[in-house]
Structure formats: structure tokens, C-alpha cells
Amino acid sequence: MYTGILHTHVLSVALFLLLYIVKTYLLASGKHIALDKVSKATKHPERLISVLFLATGIYLLMNSGNVTNLVYIKIAMVFASIPLAVIGFKRKKPILAIVSVVLLILSYGLAEMNAKRASKNKPKPEISQQANEAEVGKALYENYCQNCHGAEGDAGLSGAKNLKLTALSAEEQASxxxxxxxxxxGFKNLNPNEVQAIVKHVQSLK
Ligand code: HEC
Incomplete structure (x- = not known):
């Protein structure tokens, strides 16, 4: 479900952006008649795409385990870009339409950055030298996994699988x-002992 909605979201954003790029090009090159034609012809599809893009965006926001400040900056940029484009096309001000398209493209980039940062940049938690494997596994799990899988393994945010029900072997989980x-x-920053400790913790959730 989550992945399907995510794909629909990306597709509707891409269509929206494509349409804005075409319209901005027509506006910037002074092809006002063509612009009016395109705007008229795409009026209903554009409305449908906007609703789809908004509705899927809200769903993702509410069901994501990875909502960071970057996500809020992205949303603010998207909401700023829409009135800019509306005014730009209406008053025939290319600069506003261009700024709007740039904001949309930047927000696309932010979403990508957010997904990558989640795994790579999160520092390891402080774990005492005396901690046993179970404590290490729990601490790492809370740091890296809990926001999507939940403390008990069954939260299912961002489309995460229920770890209480997983049928995968320890090796498959580690991979x-x-x-x-x-x-x-992926969490390539973890060493084999740490992965092992997390897998044991996951098994203890069952
Ligand atoms: C950004 C959210 C997110 C984070 C963070 C995350 N997971 Fe997942 N996890 C998922 C999703 C989504 C799936 C389902 C992947 C698929 O099948 O396409 C999944 C699947 C799994 C599976 C496979 C379960 C099965 O039965 O197929 C395991 C095991 C797992 N995660 C463990 C972990 C562990 C351990 C961590 C922390 C080191 C972690 N995950 C961090 C989202 C996340």
C-alpha cells in the first residue's frame, strides 16, 4: 500500500512538474496564445493531478517513519511554488513561473536527500563498553529501526514489514x-557484530 501510494505520488509530481515546465517555457518565450491553449486543454487533468499529488502527499506524511525537518522544508517549498505559478501564469510574469518550477525541482531533490540521509548520517548511539549483545541490539534497533518498525516491530510506518511475523532467516535479515x-x-555503517546484535533483538520481538 505505502509503496503504491509513494509511486503514485512521484508520478503525479512528475506530471505536474512537466506541465509547469512546458507552460513556463511558453510563457518565457512569449508564446502567450499557445500558453492559453495548453492551459485550457490541461485545466481538468491539472486539477486531478493536483488533488492526487496532495492526497498522496498527506497519506505519506501521516504514514511515514521518516519525517524530518527536511520534509517540512520540502512541503513549505511546494506550497510556496503553487501560488507563485498561479500568479505568474495569470499575470504573464515569467520570472514567477520560473521561480516556482525551481522550487518544485529543489523540493524533489530534498525528498531524495531525506531518504538517503536517514541511513548514512545518523550517528551511532552511545553504548557502554560493558553492554551485552542484547543491550547493544536494543540500543541500535531503537536508533536505526524503531522510527519505521516501531518498538515492538509491528508499527508498519513507511510500509515497513511486521518483524514479529517475518519468516526470514537470520542471514536474510542481516542482508x-x-x-x-x-x-x-541499507545500513552499511554497521559492523557484522552490530548487525548480529540487531538480528537477535528482532528475533526477541517475536
Ligand atoms: C525508512 C523506514 C525503515 C527503516 C528505518 C528500517 N526499515 Fe526495515 N523495512 C522497511 C520496509 C519498507 C520494509 C519492506 C521492504 C520490502 O519488502 O520492500 C522493511 C523490511 C524489513 C525486513 C524484512 C522483513 C520481511 O519479512 O520481509 C527486516 C528484517 C527489516 N526491515 C529490519 C529492519 C531493521 C533491523 C532496521 C534497523 C537497522 C530497519 N529494518 C530499518 C522500512 C524500514
Missing amino acids: IILNGKGVMP
């Missing part, structure tokens, strides 16, 4: 933790 799968990022 997914290292390399990621679908929306789940």
Missing part, C-alpha cells in the same frame, strides 16, 4: 539490514 530493500535504506 536486508546491510543492503536495504525498497523503501528501507
